[in-house]
Amino acid sequence: MSSHLLSVDSLSRDYVEHLMQLADRMEPFAQRRQVTRVLEGAVLGNLFFEASTRTRISFHAAFSRLGGSVCDTTGFTFSSMAKGESLYDTSRVMGGYVDAVVLRHPDQGAVAEFAEATQVPVINGGDGPGEHPSQALLDLYTIEKEFARLGKRLEGAHLLLTGDLKHGRTVHSLIKLLSLFGPLRITLVSPPGLEMPRHLIDLVASRGHRVEQRESLANDFGDLDVIYTTRIQKERFTDEMSETFAGISQDFIVDRAFLDKRCSPTTIVMHPLPRDSRPGANDLNVDLNGDPRLAIFRQADNGIPMRMAIFANLLRVEEYIERDAQDVRWFVPPSYGVDDRTL
Missing domain, CATH: 3.40.50.1370 (Aspartate/ornithine carbamoyltransferase)
Structure with a gap:
């Protein structure tokens, strides 16, 4: 498995099944029953150059629920790419600032190009009509x-x-x-x-x-x-x-x-x-x-445990997840929506 998550093409069935088992372990934290600080001190660069609500906030929340912190940027307007900076330069600079990157870009193949310039894990948050x-x-x-x-x-x-x-x-x-x-x-x-x-x-x-x-x-x-x-x-x-x-x-x-x-x-x-x-x-x-x-x-709710699992795997902290886990102290509603029902 690569240190990046760029395409489904790189995934094996065994690896996918491992991630799903790891996501199951993340459920107590994703459902706000317990707290883990396994990524305390780590920083995520959340770079979204195309519109997003769920994916951007889901990745942000997943990294935060593992104890990490997040730096966000959205759109080209507030990025140096608006000044002509290349994907290579942006990638190399971000690699010196953060421990992982989630990138969404309107051009197919742009995330893979970005990943070629850095050794920190890069996750494809959507590249145009390519993959997610x-x-x-x-x-x-x-x-x-x-x-x-x-x-x-x-x-x-x-x-x-x-x-x-x-x-x-x-x-x-x-x-x-x-x-x-x-x-x-x-x-x-x-x-x-x-x-x-x-x-x-x-x-x-x-x-x-x-x-x-x-x-x-x-x-x-x-x-x-x-x-x-x-x-x-x-x-x-x-x-x-x-x-x-x-x-x-x-x-x-x-x-x-x-x-x-x-x-x-x-x-x-x-x-x-x-x-x-x-x-x-x-x-x-x-x-x-x-x-x-x-x-x-x-x-949509399942995006949190799965993305927590992806971070834990790519940053190699799986064995530490449950260590020092604590129960949450704040109010958590019994369900998230007013009309949530299951079969």
């Missing part, structure tokens, strides 16, 4: 936890990936990660022109999985175990594409009616967030709020 490996890890962790609760197994499961499969870096990383397990049945549904890249379909099929592409959600999915839907990535559209996709059909929306009519009572619904809740956005419908099949907030 930590999101894929927390997604798989979520699927495993949901399946354990429902008495299901990942082997033989049927998963539906839908939405913008062309530009969605989360689904690019997830489908590659899923291909390490299985065998699985994976159905892909997206608006025309936003299909999953062919090389990813071929990769998954070559590993013995059944991959099916459909043109709409107007079919029954009674044996479906997981729906993973993604936002239409309009910020990555050209002007011509914006005109082409201005009126995407409502046939690609996952809502309560679709779940009730075409899926099973135990189908779980996931989304990497943010979901576009504006009218006509063609994203996961808010009418599922409060539905126990909706796992998106449990999924």
